[in-house]
Amino acid sequence: MFQNPLKSLIPNLVLQLKKNDPNLSMEEARDWILEINELDPTGEEANYTPWILKQILSGEIDIDEDREEVYNLLRLYDLNKRKKQLFGGRTLYDFDYEELSDVIEELYEQGLLRTKSKKESKYPELNIEGMEGVEEVYNDGVYRVFRIDEVEPVMLSGKGTAWCTRKREYAEDYLEHGPIFRIYKNNRAYASLNVYGLKNVRDYDMDLRKNKELNKVLYEVVKNEKDPALMYNYADANHKRFREFEPYIMKDPDSASNYAIEILKRRWPAAEKYIVKSPDGAYLYSWLILKRRWPAAEKYIMKDPEYSSHYAINVIKGRWPEAEHRIMKSPEGACEYARVILKKRWPAAEKYIMEDPEYAAYYAKDVMKKRWPAAEKYIKEDEEIWNEYKKHFKIKRRNPWQA
Numbered sequence: 001m002f003q004n005p006l007k008s009l010i011p012n013l014v015l016q017l018k019k020n021d022p023n024l025s026m027e028e029a030r031d032w033i034l035e036i037n038e039l040d041p042t043g044e045e046a047n048y049t050p051w052i053l054k055q056i057l058s059g060e061i062d063i064d065e066d067r068e069e070v071y072n073l074l075r076l077y078d079l080n081k082r083k084k085q086l087f088g089g090r091t092l093y094d095f096d097y098e099e100l101s102d103v104i105e106e107l108y109e110q111g112l113l114r115t116k117s118k119k120e121s122k123y124p125e126l127n128i129e130g131m132e133g134v135e136e137v138y139n140d141g142v143y144r145v146f147r148i149d150e151v152e153p154v155m156l157s158g159k160g161t162a163w164c165t166r167k168r169e170y171a172e173d174y175l176e177h178g179p180i181f182r183i184y185k186n187n188r189a190y191a192s193l194n195v196y197g198l199k200n201v202r203d204y205d206m207d208l209r210k211n212k213e214l215n216k217v218l219y220e221v222v223k224n225e226k227d228p229a230l231m232y233n234y235a236d237a238n239h240k241r242f243r244e245f246e247p248y249i250m251k252d253p254d255s256a257s258n259y260a261i262e263i264l265k266r267r268w269p270a271a272e273k274y275i276v277k278s279p280d281g282a283y284l285y286s287w288l289i290l291k292r293r294w295p296a297a298e299k300y301i302m303k304d305p306e307y308s309s310h311y312a313i314n315v316i317k318g319r320w321p322e323a324e325h326r327i328m329k330s331p332e333g334a335c336e337y338a339r340v341i342l343k344k345r346w347p348a349a350e351k352y353i354m355e356d357p358e359y360a361a362y363y364a365k366d367v368m369k370k371r372w373p374a375a376e377k378y379i380k381e382d383e384e385i386w387n388e389y390k391k392h393f394k395i396k397r398r399n400p401w402q403a
Helices: 004-019 024-035 050-058 068-079 098-108 153-156 168-175 212-225 228-238 243-249 253-264 268-276 278-292 295-301 305-314 321-327 332-343 347-353 357-368 373-379 384-393
Strands: 132-138 142-146 180-185 187-194 196-202
Touching: 004 024, 004 050, 024 180, 024 384, 050 384, 068 098, 068 305, 132 212, 142 212, 153 168, 153 212, 168 180, 168 187, 180 196, 180 212, 187 212, 187 228, 196 228, 212 243, 212 295, 228 243, 243 253, 243 268, 253 268, 253 278, 278 295, 278 332, 278 347, 295 321, 305 321, 305 332, 332 347, 332 357, 347 357, 347 373, 357 384, 373 384
Parallel strands: none
Antiparallel strands: 132 142, 142 180, 180 187, 187 196
């Protein structure tokens, strides 16, 4: 009788996971394997699930941050694995995640990869010209770049690509942070640039050092737009500093913090008067660059309860009494602060934590380490989280025929 390949793999994969974390129950480990399998484009065939687990355990893959990129990377590998010469005769298990990403990206840029199955259509042709909220900002006859400020053309221009902004909720979210630039080559979708970075049509980060033509195009676009976030992302895609952009970048606190962390990799004194005013930027700068408390920034960091919690955990590494009245009002921040810093229940914060199903469940499991009856009416509002909660605490349904 045919056996589902994933089911046959689960026992061995569960043992690997429990060897890494002995405190995991068998049930928890099994749930993790099922979640890891969601990153495998072969589904229940599970051809790549053991490799994904290996990369997660080695720290190469972050299951939350890299989910979509891992799926797309393995999908491309799966489409091209029979062309063994492309990979130098190596199989997937001869690569770690970073090596495979580099190889796939280089092959893609050289046009050597098959990117679609027979059932898939070609990448979309230019289809947004003339729409409201669309402005052409560059055209050299080969490359055309459009600045988009409206949801509908963002969604339409993403169809047939892997960009998440083809979906309304993502398009709306991205546009809240600035316009989206779609790049077309020979009137076909080629790349996308926004405040979150530069992506090719498969939604992989692009390295402009390997694409001189596009590099020149985007330099002109970014220079003319004078947008700090675009300038930072352009520098990041080049892996080097651009002094001519720094007077603009430094005036946007988050872009300035990212630029110091990712590009300069050291203090940027001229920008600190701007960075200090952003809870996000100041927290990251103090943690990753200063590597100590930043007193001048604390009154700003304190305005954001979640970053206040992160600051206490990663920078202060202890209680931050002055910020606790704010931290307690964020379910996420309060839950983590109680778990990592207080290492016990935080009664004053519980009325805030319990109203968020996700963090109420985490708080019960990781802080209280027992059921939290008072919060269960809120946890029940999310069916998936409630089911996980019941499973964790072994809550069984009462049979109606039992007394």
